Amino acid sequence: MAKPENQESKAHNPNHELQQVLNDIRDMRDSQEDIANWQLRVNNKSYQNLYAKEAVTRLSKWMDNGEREDNDLAKVAWFCITQIAVERKEAEV
DSSP states (O other), X not given: OOOOOOHHHHHTOHHHHHXXXXXXXXXXXXXXXXXXXXXXXXXXXXXXXXXHHHHHHHHHIXXXXXXXXXXXHHHHHHHHHHHHHHHHHHHHO
């Protein structure tokens, strides 16, 4: 039987923070890009490039200007995760 997780165990569990970040990325996708939309990039290099440029722009602002909006890195991560899926889909064909 699993023990209930309490605040103290979360504080000492380094994976808890990582899981929270992954949850944030997952939750962010609903407001940024419908789950099905990433599939529109399959075999559409111009659409992929558009998303890639947006991700690079967000990352550059984060790095160079210190602009730290809450979801900037989550949006970059979401692009990277979905681009991996896009490339896998393209390889299937």
